[in-house]
Amino acid sequence: MAAGRQEVIEWLGDLQRIYTENRELLTALDSAIGDADHGINMDRGFAAVKAEVDTNPPADLRSLFQSVAMVLIRTVGGAAGPLYGTFFLRASAACTGKEVLGAGDAVAVFRAGIEGIQQRGKAEAGDKTMLDTFLPALSAMQEALDAGGGLRAVLEAGTAAAESGMLSTIPMQARKGRASYLGARSVGHQDPGATSAFLLIRAAADRWA
């Protein structure tokens, strides 16, 4: 199985619904250790992505991911806007010349996007950010690929690791972003960005494979 332009467009539509459905959850998580806007930011961003893709459907994967990046950078704001924008911008470059994404391509796309987030935000594993979801997910995807797994196996392994990564942020003390201002008081709360990142990967597993 492989994911083409149509599957990616459907995934973006799913994300719009998912971030609307999880708007209160993400905002509640951000109200504990941030400024209570993460759900609002993600919902606004992906509603704008859906509207843009419906109005101006890009012809190929590269321009599709690039269009998503531009809309997110313009509409999400906060820390998450530029970080998710960078994810999609790097993902776009990794799609150059590709019409469909097989297992290896999907790992390459996630690797490019996640490394972009890391370069942009300068966070590391254990800092209590979206990277605590993305980095273990990427390792698990690569392992599943190396073990000969296809797209479904790769994305399912990524989703399982993303979920434990998200939960691993609960006992962490934040060292990056707004939550780091709280010091030890950030312990005991699940990171909002780690949660939106899990939702993004799980939705890809449901739609791409």
Ligand code: ADP
């Ligand atoms: P803001 O913190 O500006 O209000 P959001 O609430 O939309 O932005 O997003 C907060 C999320 O952004 C955090 O939960 C965290 O996962 C993520 N984040 C913040 N700073 C960084 C960083 N430097 N690297 C990676 N992720 C980060």
Ligand code: MG
């Ligand atoms: Mg916030």
